[in-house]
Amino acid sequence: VTVQVGDVRDGVRSRPNSTRPIPEATVARLTVYLRVLDALVGEPAGPTLPATTISSGELARRAGVNPAKLRKDLSFLGPCGIRGVGYDVVGLTAAVESALGVDRVLPVALVGVGNLGQALAGYAGFHTRQFPLTALFDSDPAKVGCRFGDLVVQDVGAVAEVCRQLGIAIGVVAVPVVAAQAAADALVAAGVRSVLNFAPLVLQVPDSVQVRRVDLGSELQVLALHHQERPAAGEPVSARR
């Protein structure tokens, strides 16, 4: 099943597509469900059989979401469960993978092989079949030429040319703040249209390029705000009404 999502950005709305578009928020959660499903098949399956099927309630619990929300999310893939029973684990996994388009191979380039860059390179979920890490760049002459795994670090000045040659689809920016915009510019010049930015600033890119930000500081601050609003630890939340 090839699910196609409508253009999110342009004002060309009101285009009742043949296939329903998958909402933004649902896409984000589908990746979570996939994580949970993958973990499921790896499980010893406990006392029972290898748990060939799972209910929306159980899957929702493991994914940390509301069961109704989960069912609604999965409904965008078309009917993929069995009423009165649940979802077939391998079948559902396949359906979600298909919706997310895991068959597409998107070569990744990493700009910045400092602490963070090296950590990312070794991170589980990176360097998979879908996202082969294909090029490394750094501006530090001491790092250029070094090998990490089977890749050699190249100078950041070569980003545009090399990425274009290798057909890089996704660029990961893991350089210090001061170098981040230049790195993004180089990726854009190379025709990269998807960027994952770990530097704590907002990259300026053309509309045709999508950027996702991962910002530790922001995450901490959001946690902090909720922290002080929560009731002190210890007692049930129902304490004060």
Add this chain to the structure above:
Amino acid sequence: VTVQVGDVRDGVRSRPNSTRPIPEATVARLTVYLRVLDALVGEPAGPTLPATTISSGELARRAGVNPAKLRKDLSFLGPCGIRGVGYDVVGLTAAVESALGVDRVLPVALVGVGNLGQALAGYAGFHTRQFPLTALFDSDPAKVGCRFGDLVVQDVGAVAEVCRQLGIAIGVVAVPVVAAQAAADALVAAGVRSVLNFAPLVLQVPDSVQVRRVDLGSELQVLALHHQERPAAGEPVSARR
């Protein structure tokens, strides 16, 4: 980026008296505005004066959002601009900081000092005045006892006791998947009510604990899905300014 488990359903509602509740989505963007504002004061200010004031349009452009959205967001802080002029940079900075409660000091503990953990420890925005990195833990006997900066790595078995003693408010989980749930359990046992999780799985915690997930794999997959939906690079790379 943000999957949050736990009780967030009515946001900031529990405080009828003080400021109006700030919507979830707005809080996330306030941290971005703060980033942009901080970058502004550090700027040489170009040909003009040190730019003591800034318009919603300019600030929105730098933050990558719609001007109307930005004004609506700021309106939750109460009137803080000057009509016909714009926002005073230092005044606005103070207002946003106040809304985010940057005066609250929340000690942070880091569980897992592998590649990722070390990268995080050195990350800008970590180890600030608001979020002092106060304890390090790892399960690897080779790492226990090592010093990073002015901290000594302790065994992960000591998490509960040490975190409680130090009054740790936020725990960061940067261990491999297999060890993540145990790490979270230890943090929860220590009374930590806010967790930032970098392991690619959904942590199971009580409702009284909030978790934010940062998952590289999920980010890549979301990028990937949008990637294939976008039109191939066709339009001119119009100036980003």
Add this chain to the structure above:
DNA sequence: GTATGTGAATGGGTTCACAGCC
């Protein structure tokens, strides 16, 4: 004239509740 602040309108996402199927 210019730019903020904000009700009102619009759109998207979540939750509910129940119909439909096993």
Add this chain to the structure above:
DNA sequence: GGCTGTGAACCCATTCACATAC
């Protein structure tokens, strides 16, 4: 009996447009 799938209601969030203030 149990569980999925989904319209409908509800709620949050974005955008619009203009009154308001400088």
